[in-house]
Amino acid sequence: MLIKLENANLKYMEGTPFEAVAIEDVSFELRKGEAIGIIGPTGSGKSSLGQVLTALIQPDAGILTIDDKKVGAELQTGNVYKHVSFLFQKPEAQLFEANVFDEVAFGPRNLGLTEAKVEDSVKEALAIVDLDFKAYSRRSPFNLSGGEMRRVGIASVLALKSKAFVMDEPTAGLDAQSRRRIISFLKSLKGKDTSLVLISHDIDEVLEVCDSLIVLNEGRIVLKTAVKDVLKHASFMKGLGLNLPENYALASKLIDCGWAIKSLTKDSLMQALEKRMSG
Amino acid sequence: MASTSVIGTYYPVQSFVHKIDARIKILLIVFSTVVLFLTDNFFAFLYLFLFYLVVFFLSNLPASWIYKAMRPVFTILFIAFFFQILFTPGADIYVKWSIFTISKQGIILGLTVVIRILLLVGFASILSYTSTPIELTDAIESLLSPLKILRLPVSEFALVMTIALRFVPQILTEAQDLVKAQKARGATLEHRNIFKRGKALLPLFIPLFVSTYRNAEDLGKAMESRAYHGGKGRTHYKERKLMNRDYLVFAGTTVILVIALLIP
Numbered sequence: 156m157l158i159k160l161e162n163a164n165l166k167y168m169e170g171t172p173f174e175a176v177a178i179e180d181v182s183f184e185l186r187k188g189e190a191i192g193i194i195g196p197t198g199s200g201k202s203s204l205g206q207v208l209t210a211l212i213q214p215d216a217g218i219l220t221i222d223d224k225k226v227g228a229e230l231q232t233g234n235v236y237k238h239v240s241f242l243f244q245k246p247e248a249q250l251f252e253a254n255v256f257d258e259v260a261f262g263p264r265n266l267g268l269t270e271a272k273v274e275d276s277v278k279e280a281l282a283i284v285d286l287d288f289k290a291y292s293r294r295s296p297f298n299l300s301g302g303e304m305r306r307v308g309i310a311s312v313l314a315l316k317s318k319a320f321v322m323d324e325p326t327a328g329l330d331a332q333s334r335r336r337i338i339s340f341l342k343s344l345k346g347k348d349t350s351l352v353l354i355s356h357d358i359d360e361v362l363e364v365c366d367s368l369i370v371l372n373e374g375r376i377v378l379k380t381a382v383k384d385v386l387k388h389a390s391f392m393k394g395l396g397l398n399l400p401e402n403y404a405l406a407s408k409l410i411d412c413g414w415a416i417k418s419l420t421k422d423s424l425m426q427a428l429e430k431r432m433s434g
Numbered sequence: 435m436a437s438t439s440v441i442g443t444y445y446p447v448q449s450f451v452h453k454i455d456a457r458i459k460i461l462l463i464v465f466s467t468v469v470l471f472l473t474d475n476f477f478a479f480l481y482l483f484l485f486y487l488v489v490f491f492l493s494n495l496p497a498s499w500i501y502k503a504m505r506p507v508f509t510i511l512f513i514a515f516f517f518q519i520l521f522t523p524g525a526d527i528y529v530k531w532s533i534f535t536i537s538k539q540g541i542i543l544g545l546t547v548v549i550r551i552l553l554l555v556g557f558a559s560i561l562s563y564t565s566t567p568i569e570l571t572d573a574i575e576s577l578l579s580p581l582k583i584l585r586l587p588v589s590e591f592a593l594v595m596t597i598a599l600r601f602v603p604q605i606l607t608e609a610q611d612l613v614k615a616q617k618a619r620g621a622t623l624e625h626r627n628i629f630k631r632g633k634a635l636l637p638l639f640i641p642l643f644v645s646t647y648r649n650a651e652d653l654g655k656a657m658e659s660r661a662y663h664g665g666k667g668r669t670h671y672k673e674r675k676l677m678n679r680d681y682l683v684f685a686g687t688t689v690i691l692v693i694a695l696l697i698p
């Protein structure tokens with residue numbers, strides 16, 4: 156088991172009038188190569204859970220094991236980044252180096268890689284986020300556009316090449332092309348035996364990338380389901396304000412009629428339709 | 435537990451101290467600072483400490499917040515204490531080593547400094563726990579309003595104060611997230627070497643500076659686009675009037691503070 160969290164509770168500002176329950180009695184397991192989506196309304200505790208899973212926040216109660224090592228005992232919290240890494244909601248807000256290369260290289264250098272390996276990681280990470288190595292690596296991260304900064308921020312976490320990434324809304328606010336690029340990268344993680352926790356507001360994105368998903372509401376896990384069974388829970392999710400796109404119902408009907416459709420997403424539906432029409 | 439720092443935070447409960455006009459509270463803080471620096475009598479300190487406890491009790495704040503308010507100054511206090519002890523020449527010398535002497539006078543002076551700062555921070559934190567940022571700015575503006583005759587930009591100064599106070603919680607939250615974000619990229623702050631430690635702070639300070647600057651710039655533009663043009667002719671939604679209880683508290687506390695100076 157790569158990440159295992161048992162019965163975690165977390166409150167912010169406990170014992171003050173500002174007290175806020177972030178997560179309550181949450182257990183979570185992530186296996187090697189698995190991709191799990193976390194969705195839920197705003198303030199439901201998604202970001203908090205993501206940070207607990209990567210040991211960036213210590214829960215009030217609960218046990219976290221990463222790579223079968225108990226965090227805090229067999230694995231120091233300061234070393235967790237060598238196993239799993241968290242991508243913050245606005246990674247463009249963490250840039251600080253003089254140029255894009257050093258920015259992306261910061262993590263790999265902390266891992267103690269040789270400078271040649273560092274450069275490889277940087278190149279690879281920049282390619283994933285669609286930034287040309289030659290054109291960008293010497294530029295200051297602060298003179299980039301908002302979207303470019305976001306992509307540098309994402310690259311600087313991807314460059315760690317962790318066994319698992321926990322990503323907090325990585326595509327929110329990106330243009331369609333960068334978004335597609337990142338989604339296809341996330342899908343490719345499976346082939347590399349890299350695990351993923353994808354926190355997202357975009358259900359379509361989660362269904363495309365993940366095997367299963369959990370729904371959080373007011374800090375509790377209220378639903379755990381395989382992605383292929385998600386339609387069974389459509390009305391429950393609607394009650395939480397999480398509407399499944401209408402094309403899912405259509406795709407599902409067509410599957411029932413014997414169409415070969417890989418998943419419920421719009422893309423698969425389009426592919427299947429095109430195939431039918433041309434053949 | 436995930437805790438957030440309490441500097442610059444208002445603690446929203448109902449209490450007698452919350453109800454007192456912020457102008458009165460600020461004036462009384464100034465008085466108590468003067469008194470704290472005029473006296474060096476340990477009985478007077480004890481008396482002021484008891485008074486502090488009474489005010490704290492009347493503020494309806496949780497007891498743990500006394501400690502929370504004082505924790506940030508512990509390091510400074512520690513340093514101040516040792517400087518006083520080591521560099522105060524005195525008659526009753528206990529230890530002497532090169533230029534350092536530890537004397538009875540030095541220890542007393544060290545303790546005096548520590549007690550003064552602790553009480554000062556204690557009183558000041560009650561002011562910020564029990565008054566909202568808006569109340570504080572309005573109070574500062576009102577207290578400084580005589581300076582308007584000298585054509586000093588008092589309203590602007592007060593506005594700058596409000597904006598600064600408004601950004602404090604946001605900057606603190608951002609700093610917390612940054613610590614975690616850089617930690618997730620393998621940054622460590624625990625270097626033995628002081629230069630390395632200084633360098634390790636860059637991943638925190640640069641983004642914090644950049645985002646604060648951007649926030650300020652955005653706010654400036656937003657205010658301009660809403661036709662802000664200085665303090666002239668600006669009115670307050672609610673003009674605060676001093677009430678009887680404000681005058682009573684002012685008089686009573688002044689008496690209490692003067693008594694501290696009379697303690698033999």
Ligand SMILES: Nc1ncnc2c1ncn2[C@@H]1O[C@H](COP(=O)(O)OP(=O)(O)OP(=O)(O)O)[C@@H](O)[C@H]1O
Pocket residue numbers: 167168175176177195196197198199200201202203204438607
């Ligand atoms: N630093 C903090 N201090 C105090 N309370 C916090 C803090 N961070 C989050 N909270 C509170 O904890 C709860 C969960 O917040 P969290 O950020 O985990 O939600 P989320 O599901 O990620 O929301 P969003 O979709 O808006 O990103 C909310 O009620 C929030 O107000």
Ligand SMILES: [Mg+2]
Pocket residue numbers: 201202203244323
């Ligand atoms: Mg969030």
